[in-house]
Amino acid sequence: MRRPHFITGVPLLIAALFVALFGILPAAHAADRASVDNLQASVRTLGFRESLPKEGSIVVGVIYASDTRDGEALAAETAALLSTMRGPNSRRLQPQVLSINGLAHFKGHLDVLFLVQGATKHSDVLLDAMRRRHLVTISDDSLCSIAQTCVLMVRAGQRVEISLNTSLADAVDARFSLVFMMVVNRK
Amino acid sequence: MSSYFVTKIGKKSSLALLGAVAALFVALVPSPLHGQSVDYGALEQLFNEPVTTSVTGSPQRVSDVPATIEIVTAEDIRRSGAKDIPGVLRHLAGVDTLEWGNDNTDVSIRGYNQASLSRLLVLVNGRQVYADDFGYTPWSSIPIELSVIRQIEVIKGPSSALFGFNAVGGVINIITYDPLFDHVNTASITGGTQNLVNASAAITPRLGERVAVILSARGSMDDDFSTTIPPSEVLVSRRPQDRAAVNLHGIIRLKEKMLLDFEASHSIAQLNEMAPDYQLMNTRRGTSSVKGQFTAEGPFGLLQASAYTNWLKTTFTPGIVNQNLQLNSRLTVVEPHDIYKLGEYHTLRGAVEYRQNTEGTTPLAGANISYRNFAVSGMWDWKITPTLSLTNAFRVDRLSFGRKGYLPPNYPFSNSDWHGIPKEYSYNSALVWRPSKVDTVRLMISRGTQLPNLVESGALLLISPFLNFIGTPTLAPTDVTNYEIGWDHAIPASHIMLRASAFHQHNYDLIAFSGGPIETPGRVLVEPANIGSSDANGIEIGLRSPLHQKYRWSVDYRPEKIVDDFLPAARNGAAEVDYEHTTPRHQVKANLGWANSRWELDSYY
Numbered sequence: 001m002r003r004p005h006f007i008t009g010v011p012l013l014i015a016a017l018f019v020a021l022f023g024i025l026p027a028a029h030a031a032d033r034a035s036v037d038n039l040q041a042s043v044r045t046l047g048f049r050e051s052l053p054k055e056g057s058i059v060v061g062v063i064y065a066s067d068t069r070d071g072e073a074l075a076a077e078t079a080a081l082l083s084t085m086r087g088p089n090s091r092r093l094q095p096q097v098l099s100i101n102g103l104a105h106f107k108g109h110l111d112v113l114f115l116v117q118g119a120t121k122h123s124d125v126l127l128d129a130m131r132r133r134h135l136v137t138i139s140d141d142s143l144c145s146i147a148q149t150c151v152l153m154v155r156a157g158q159r160v161e162i163s164l165n166t167s168l169a170d171a172v173d174a175r176f177s178l179v180f181m182m183v184v185n186r187k
Numbered sequence: 188m189s190s191y192f193v194t195k196i197g198k199k200s201s202l203a204l205l206g207a208v209a210a211l212f213v214a215l216v217p218s219p220l221h222g223q224s225v226d227y228g229a230l231e232q233l234f235n236e237p238v239t240t241s242v243t244g245s246p247q248r249v250s251d252v253p254a255t256i257e258i259v260t261a262e263d264i265r266r267s268g269a270k271d272i273p274g275v276l277r278h279l280a281g282v283d284t285l286e287w288g289n290d291n292t293d294v295s296i297r298g299y300n301q302a303s304l305s306r307l308l309v310l311v312n313g314r315q316v317y318a319d320d321f322g323y324t325p326w327s328s329i330p331i332e333l334s335v336i337r338q339i340e341v342i343k344g345p346s347s348a349l350f351g352f353n354a355v356g357g358v359i360n361i362i363t364y365d366p367l368f369d370h371v372n373t374a375s376i377t378g379g380t381q382n383l384v385n386a387s388a389a390i391t392p393r394l395g396e397r398v399a400v401i402l403s404a405r406g407s408m409d410d411d412f413s414t415t416i417p418p419s420e421v422l423v424s425r426r427p428q429d430r431a432a433v434n435l436h437g438i439i440r441l442k443e444k445m446l447l448d449f450e451a452s453h454s455i456a457q458l459n460e461m462a463p464d465y466q467l468m469n470t471r472r473g474t475s476s477v478k479g480q481f482t483a484e485g486p487f488g489l490l491q492a493s494a495y496t497n498w499l500k501t502t503f504t505p506g507i508v509n510q511n512l513q514l515n516s517r518l519t520v521v522e523p524h525d526i527y528k529l530g531e532y533h534t535l536r537g538a539v540e541y542r543q544n545t546e547g548t549t550p551l552a553g554a555n556i557s558y559r560n561f562a563v564s565g566m567w568d569w570k571i572t573p574t575l576s577l578t579n580a581f582r583v584d585r586l587s588f589g590r591k592g593y594l595p596p597n598y599p600f601s602n603s604d605w606h607g608i609p610k611e612y613s614y615n616s617a618l619v620w621r622p623s624k625v626d627t628v629r630l631m632i633s634r635g636t637q638l639p640n641l642v643e644s645g646a647l648l649l650i651s652p653f654l655n656f657i658g659t660p661t662l663a664p665t666d667v668t669n670y671e672i673g674w675d676h677a678i679p680a681s682h683i684m685l686r687a688s689a690f691h692q693h694n695y696d697l698i699a700f701s702g703g704p705i706e707t708p709g710r711v712l713v714e715p716a717n718i719g720s721s722d723a724n725g726i727e728i729g730l731r732s733p734l735h736q737k738y739r740w741s742v743d744y745r746p747e748k749i750v751d752d753f754l755p756a757a758r759n760g761a762a763e764v765d766y767e768h769t770t771p772r773h774q775v776k777a778n779l780g781w782a783n784s785r786w787e788l789d790s791y792y
Contacts, residue, residue, distance in 0.1 A: 044229065044232055044233040045233065047229050047233075048229070048233075156235070157624065158679060158682070159250065159624050159625070160233065160234045160235055166531075178489050178528075179246050179489075180230075182245055182246050182528060183246050187531065
C-alpha cells in the first residue's frame, strides 16, 4: 500500500491565507449597526412567543428612565421606528412611550416592553411590573442582562445575538417555542 | 407520457393514506396550537442566516453548526435558472457533477464522482431518496418541484452518525416549504431545446386552522442530446425521455405542541442513463412513498417519530444484455428520536432506527436479497464557554444481509453465506470556536460507512452464454474517515464572508461494480469486489457577498488531489474506477448577479 501524499504546499497556502486575511483585512471588531436592526430583530422574536395574543395589534411599551439624559427622546425615536414595522403575521405594532414611573401607574393594555438604553437600571419597578402583568421585556442594552431585567437581549450587529433569560421568562410566565429556545443563548 | 407504474401496492398505499387522512380530519379536536415544526423562514429572517437541523438533528444557525455545510436558499434556486436539482447543485462550491445526458446527472461532493455514484446520501425532508438497488440517487425521480423547496442543505464529509449508511461523501437534505408557515401557489410552463416541454404546479390549500398541505405535480418530456455516443456505450440508442411526479405534504396540528406530518409521492420516468459499468441504458423507473411523522414537545424535550416506506421499480435495458431487467425494492424505515436541552449548556439527542430493504433478483427471478439494520445513535452538544462548543455524535449499526430462494446451478454461494456483518460504528466529532464575532473555527473528525448496494449484494443475477454477473455476500462496507479544519470570517462593514477549509479523507475498502472475476466450472462470473483504498487532500476557499443585496457574487476555488491505492487487478481503470485521474485537480466556480424589485440577472461560471 502506498502512503497518501499531501498536496505540495497546502500547509503553506493555508498559512498564507490566514496571515493575509488576519493581517490585511480590517480587525474583527465591527461597530454595531443602527438600532433599527436591533428593533427589527426584537420584533421578529415576538413570532416565537407562544403566549402572545393571536389577533389584534401588539401594544409595545417603550420604556425609558426619566433620569437618563435623552431617554425620552430615544424612546420617542424608538416608538416612531416601531410604528413603521410589522409584527408576526403582519400584525400592527402600537408603541406606547412610558417612563419607568409611568409604567408603575399605567392601567392600559401592554403586550411587551422594550427597554431603551438606561431604563434597565430601575430593576425594582420593572420587575414588579413584569411579574404583576406577565410582561416580556426586550432590550438591546447589554446592561439589561447584568441587571436581570430583560427576558430577551437582542443585538443585531455583524451577527444577531439573542440571549434568553429563562428564569425571568418563567417568572413572567412567558413561553417560547422550543425550536427558538434551542437556537438562542439561554442564560 | 408513460404510466406503467401504477402497482397494486401503490394503489393500496394511496387509498390507505387517503383513508388515514380522512379519519384524522374527522377526529381532529379543535385546539389552538404551536407545534414544533421548524419555521425556517422566520428563523432565517431573525438571524439573517439560514437555520438547519441536518447536522446534529437539533436546529442550529449555519454559523454555529459543527460541520462544513452549504445552504442553497429558495432565492438561490430561483436565480440559478436551473430546471432540476442537479442544475442547482452544479453551481455550488465543492460539488462535482457528471452530466451524462439531458436528465441524467451524478452529483458528488469533493470529487470521487462516477456513474451511479454511491457515496452521497440524498434525502427529502429526512426521507431517503437514495436508491438502494444500484446505490445511487435517481435525481429525475425525486418527486419534488423546485418551486416547493425551501432550502437544499449540503453537508460535506461523512455524516453517518446522524443519517446512517452511505452518508460518506456527504449528505444533501432537501427541505420543502412548510405548509403551516409558507404559502406556495405557482404554475409554470417551460419550453426549450431538445423538444423540452415542462409543466409544473404547486398549491398550498389551508384546510381550516389546523390542517395545511402542499400539493405539487409536474410533467415533462424532452429528447436527449444528439452528440455522438462513444463506441463503447453505443449498444442501445437514446429514446425520448419523459417524467411525471406528484407529491403531497400535509401537516395536522393535533393538539398544542403536537404535530402529525404526512407525505405521499409518486413518480414515473423514462430516461437514458449511464450504468455503473459505463454502458448507456434505457431505464423506466417508478417510485412511490408514504411517510408519517409525529412531533411532540414536552418535559421530555422534542420528540419526533417517523416511519416511511419507499417503493422503487426499475426496468432497465443494458445494451450489453439487450433484454429488460427489472428490479423491485421496498425500503421501510422507522426512526424515533428525542432532542433534549439539558440546562443551559448541553443538548442531547438519542435515536434508534430500524431499516429493512428487500429486492428481488433479476433477470433470474425466484430469489430475493434483503438487509435488516438496527441502529442506536446519540449526540451531545456541549457549549463549554459562550465561544467554544464541542459536539460528539456516535452511531452503532447492527446489520444483517439475507438471501432466500432459487440458486442457479454451480452458483458459488449458498443462501447462508448472506448473514450478519460485524457491528459498524460511525462518529462525528467537532470543536467549534468563535474567537470573535466575525470568526468561526472548526476542527472536525468523522467516520462513515458505505454499504454494498443490493445489486452488488446479489440482486442482479445474470447468467448467459456471453455475460455472467452475480453479486457477492463477501463485500466489506467502505469506511471513510475525514479530518478537517474550517474557518469562516465575516469581513466587517462589508459583510463579505470568507470560508476556508482543509480536509484529508481516507477511504478504505472501496467497492468496484465489476471488480473481480470468479471462475466456476464452465464459466467466469463477474462480481463486485473491494479493490483497495484512496486518499484525498484538498482545500476549499470561497468569498461571497452578503445575503439580500442588490449585487451578489461569489468565487470559490478547490484544489484537490486524490491518490488511489488499488489492487493490481483494479489499477488504471481496469475495474472502471479511477478517482485519481477523474477528479478535477482544480475547481473554480464563480457567480455574479444583480436584482431589483422586478428583475434578476445572474451568471455562473
